[in-house]
Amino acid sequence: MTLNVIDVALGARSYQVRIGQGLVAEAGRQIAPLLRRKKVAVITDDTVAARHLMTLAQALEREGIAMTALTVPPGEGSKGWQQLARTTEWLLDQKIERRDVVVAFGGGVVGDLVGFAAAILRRGVRFVQIPTTLLAQVDSSVGGKTGINTAQGKNLVGAFHQPSLVLADIDVLGTLEPRDFLAGYGEVVKYGLLGDAAFYDWLELNAPAMARGDAALRQYAVTRSVEMKAGIVSRDETEEGERALLNLGHTFCHALEKATGYGDRLLHGEGVAIGCALAFELSQRLGLCSQEAPSRVRAHLKAMGTKVDLSDIAGELPSAEALLALMGQDKKVVDGKLRFILARGIGEAFVASDVPSDVVLDVLNEALKLRSVS
Numbered sequence: 001m002t003l004n005v006i007d008v009a010l011g012a013r014s015y016q017v018r019i020g021q022g023l024v025a026e027a028g029r030q031i032a033p034l035l036r037r038k039k040v041a042v043i044t045d046d047t048v049a050a051r052h053l054m055t056l057a058q059a060l061e062r063e064g065i066a067m068t069a070l071t072v073p074p075g076e077g078s079k080g081w082q083q084l085a086r087t088t089e090w091l092l093d094q095k096i097e098r099r100d101v102v103v104a105f106g107g108g109v110v111g112d113l114v115g116f117a118a119a120i121l122r123r124g125v126r127f128v129q130i131p132t133t134l135l136a137q138v139d140s141s142v143g144g145k146t147g148i149n150t151a152q153g154k155n156l157v158g159a160f161h162q163p164s165l166v167l168a169d170i171d172v173l174g175t176l177e178p179r180d181f182l183a184g185y186g187e188v189v190k191y192g193l194l195g196d197a198a199f200y201d202w203l204e205l206n207a208p209a210m211a212r213g214d215a216a217l218r219q220y221a222v223t224r225s226v227e228m229k230a231g232i233v234s235r236d237e238t239e240e241g242e243r244a245l246l247n248l249g250h251t252f253c254h255a256l257e258k259a260t261g262y263g264d265r266l267l268h269g270e271g272v273a274i275g276c277a278l279a280f281e282l283s284q285r286l287g288l289c290s291q292e293a294p295s296r297v298r299a300h301l302k303a304m305g306t307k308v309d310l311s312d313i314a315g316e317l318p319s320a321e322a323l324l325a326l327m328g329q330d331k332k333v334v335d336g337k338l339r340f341i342l343a344r345g346i347g348e349a350f351v352a353s354d355v356p357s358d359v360v361l362d363v364l365n366e367a368l369k370l371r372s373v374s
C-alpha cells in the first residue's frame with residue numbers, strides 16, 4: 001500500500017494527514033499512539049455507519065481500543081444547534097475527558113460538527129478526522145475550521161480547532177454516489193485553478209479516469225490537494241491573508257446555496273464548480289485574464305459531467321440583484337465591500353477586495369440569460 005504523509009506544520013498543533021488505501025481497516029494502529037487510555041468516542045452518520053463502522057470497530061478492537069459510537073442523521077441539517085447539543089452531551093455522558101480522543105468519521109458535516117463539539121468540550125479535547133467523502137478528504141478535514149450553521153447563515157458559529165491526525169482512506173471513495181464524488185471534485189479542481197497550473201493540466205488529462213475509479217490517480221489527486229491546503233494553512237492558519245484563496249468560487253457558491261435552500265438542488269461542491277467558472281468569467285470581464293481561461297474551465301467541468309452553468313440547477317433562481325444581495329450577507333464581507341477571489345490565469349488566483357458590483361451583476365445577468373434560453 002502506498003501511504004502518502006503530509007505534514008500540516010503548525011508548531012505545537014502540527015499534525016499529519018495520511019492518505020492511502022485501506023486506512024479505515026488500519027485505523028486502530030494509526031490512532032493508538034495518540035491515546036493515553038484505550039478508549040475512543042466515534043461520531044458518524046447513519047450512511048457511513050451502515051457502510052464502514054464495522055470495519056472501524058474491528059480495526060480498533062484489534063488494537064484493544066474500546067469504542068463507543070453515536071450516529072447523527074446524514075445531511076446538512078445535522079450541522080446545527082440540535083445535533084451539537086446532542087453530540088456534546090453524549091460525549092459528556094461517555095465520560096470523555098481532556099486526555100481522550102474523539103473521532104469524526106464521515107463527510108464535511110460530521111467533521112465540522114464533531115470538530116466543533118471537540119473544541120468546546122471541556123474547553124477542548126483532541127480529535128481525529130477520518131473523512132469519507134472526496135470533499136472532506138481534500139478540504140474540510142484539513143485546516144481546523146469547525147462549526148455549525150444557524151438561521152442567520154452557514155458556518156457563522158464555530159472555532160479553529162486543529163485535528164491531531166487525519167486519515168484519508170482512498171478506498172472509501174469507491175462507495176460514494178457518483179454525484180457526491182463529482183461534487184467533491186469541485187474542490188479538487190479549485191486547487192489547480194487557484195495555485196497550480198501544472199496540477200490543473202494533470203487533472204484535464206487524468207480526472208476522467210480518476211472519476212471512473214482509478215485508485216492511483218485518486219491517491220495522487222487527494223495528496224496534491226492536501227499538500228496545497230496544508231501549505232496554505234501552515235502559512236495562514238486563521239485566514240488573515242492567503243487562506244482566503246481557498247474560497248475561490250465560494251462567494252458565488254454561497255449565494256447560490258442560499259437561493260436553493262442548502263439542499264439536493266445544489267450540493268456545496270457543485271456550487272464551488274459553478275462558482276469557479278463564474279469567478280473566471282468575472283476575472284475575464286475585468287480584463288484580468290484571457291478569454292481562453294474561463295472557456296477552458298467550463299470545458300473541463302462540462303467534460304467531467306459536474307454542474308457548471310446556472311442552467312444545470314433545477315427550478316427557479318432569483319434575479320442577479322437578489323443573488324448579489326445574498327453575497328452581501330456572506331461572512332467574508334469586509335467594511336461592507338464584497339471580496340472576491342479572482343485570477344490572472346489558471347493557477348494564479350488572488351484576493352480582490354473592491355470589485356465593482358455592476359460587473360458582478362453583468363456576469364450574473366449573462367449567466368441567468370444563458371439559463372433562460374437553454
Ligand code: GLY
Nearest residue numbers: 139143145243246
Ligand atoms: N475550506 C476553506 C478553508 O478551509 O479555509
